[in-house]
Amino acid sequence: MRRVHAILAKTARAGAAAACLAALAACSTVGGDADAGKPAQKSEGFATKLLLGNANPPPVTPPEDLAIKRQCPPVEVLQGAAAFPVYDTPGSTDPFALRYQATLADTARECSSLGVEAGVRIGVVGRVILGPKGAPGAFRLPLRIAIVDDQNRPVYSQNHLIDVTVPAGQTQADFSHIEDNIVVPIPENRFAGWRILVGYDPAGATPSRAKR
Secondary structure (H helix, E strand, O other): OHHHHHHHHHHHHHHHHHHOHHHHHHHOOOOOHHHOOOOOOOOHHHHHHHHHOOOOOOOOOOOOOOHHHHOOOOEEEOOOOOEEEEEOOOOOOOHHHEEEEEEEEEEEEEEEEOOOEEEEEEEEEEEEEEOOOOOOEEEEEEEEEEEEOOOOOEEEEEEEEEEEEEOOOOOEEEEEEEEEEEEEEOOOOOOOOOEEEEEEOHHHOOOOOOOO
């Protein structure tokens, strides 16, 4: 989880700056000589000042729905979609004919209030491992990300083609994907029973062969 949360945290600064500079000002602590006796400020404060173009922006304290972070739907792996094996012969299940297999290593999610809607950001870390018939090269993986409500009805669903390259001399490679453009309405039950689903969806794309 630490790796995905680190990715989410890194992209959160850039995304928040573009979406709402005022919110960034609220997240920063700005002080002068009067603050000399206080603990050192976080490094984000200086970066925020640079983004704002003002070393002393006026304090802004917009209301924040902290509860939405705790109520964010949990992430589940789609049944039967945790791995994506590709064989040298289509339809084969012979492990000795395996070219490569993609797996899911970690997931994370984060929700923020946008008023009557919520912004949802989802992070996925996966891995490609070469099989007996595999070789280093570029591979394309079909990754499905979806959100379903308490009645199991899809509210959001998108299939992504993830390009992964296994370098020469290596037998595996990791990849990460951040989905941060999801906006859904905040239901009356505050996401009770909602789920975020991730997994490989072979129907979403035809796997590519390695480019040698």
